[in-house]
Amino acid sequence: MENQWAAFATVGALALQGIHQTGAQPGSRIAITGLGPVGHIALQLLRAYGHDGVGIDSDPRMVDLAAAAQLTAYPRDTDGLHGRLTRHWGGTGADAVIITAATSSADPVDFAGHLARDRACIVVVGDVNVQPPRSSYYHKELTIRYARSYGPGRYDPRFEEDGHPYPEGYVPWTERRNLAEILRLTARGTLDLTQLKPRVFPIDRAPDAYQMLKASSDTERSVALLLKYPGTARLPHQPTTASTAAAPWSTPGGRVRIAAIGAGNFATKMLFPHLKRHQATTFSWIATARGLSAAHQGPRWGFTTVADTPDTGIASRDADCVMVLSRHDSHGRYAARVLRSGTALYCEKPLALTEAELGCVSEVDLDVSRSTLWGGMI
Structure with missing residues (x-):
């Protein structure tokens, strides 16, 4: 489809x-x-x-x-x-x-x-x-x-x-x-x-699409209109304080760009508040399964980009570490994709629910991908 x-x-x-x-x-x-x-x-x-x-x-x-x-x-x-x-x-x-x-x-x-x-x-x-x-x-x-x-x-x-x-x-x-x-x-x-x-209009031509709804002649009117968005939506960047103390795992630029897959209660109550206060971190992109919660939580916490899908965010490589905070049954496949991209991974427990999911993660060659695996507390 x-x-x-x-x-x-x-x-x-x-x-x-x-x-x-x-x-x-x-x-x-x-x-x-x-x-x-x-x-x-x-x-x-x-x-x-x-x-x-x-x-x-x-x-x-x-x-x-x-x-x-x-x-x-x-x-x-x-x-x-x-x-x-x-x-x-x-x-x-x-x-x-x-x-x-x-x-x-x-x-x-x-x-x-x-x-x-x-x-x-x-x-x-x-x-x-x-x-x-x-x-x-x-x-x-x-x-x-x-x-x-x-x-x-x-x-x-x-x-x-x-x-x-x-x-x-x-x-x-x-x-x-x-x-x-x-x-x-x-x-x-x-x-x-x-x-x-349906007639398709890029989002920057939305006014033209709405004019079609008011068209007077039958030849100009359409029964359905679609607005087409780009792959990612850029959010206004929220300025952050310059780093005064770099974390031991920080990047050469002095700030760690963190991305997130998932924006549930644990992420928004236990992780995002602490990371936002940390002077050595900044939020990059965020993605969720349906996109709605990402669009809501992205600007709330200062993420610079809302990716339309987790795969789009991972492919952008616009993060030093990706946090997998989604539903438990999706941890394994997202973790494997992040590691294959060569990006550091933080995965909340559990890493996988089945042996097959765990196998997908274990098959990633960390030496080749140069990734790092971090895990939530058990």
């Missing part, structure tokens, strides 16, 4: 959460109103899971885009659309309608009431005017549900920031699992995001 398609994980998770809210069963008949990026992905997900999905949009271009992906879609102004959909579903209405449109009009909610069967579910994902008409919603006893962002855990600081999990038996599909599922389906090719044909 190319990195650019992973950028759609959050948008895809929004669509997936909307499907979860319908309570759909295999083969459910579901209508999607609004075929922008979220609606288009939702329609692909319905197909992937074996549901009978139909998309509807007032913009013919969005309908054509869905048709190009071999999805069933109709323009909103199709003559006799309600009757056509009823025949499509064997003489009944939709088991659920997911509204992914964005409009101040009440039409999407009104129209959803006509499409739905008796006691169906209407799920609001988009930003629409929710004023359900009594004539359809009361007489069919319809249920309106909202899909809040990309899944349970969103807006909960205990879950998102402190890492407190929800009990899986009660909340199996959290925001993390929704995101992971979109990545899984994309990697397998089940979710084909190439159909969105």
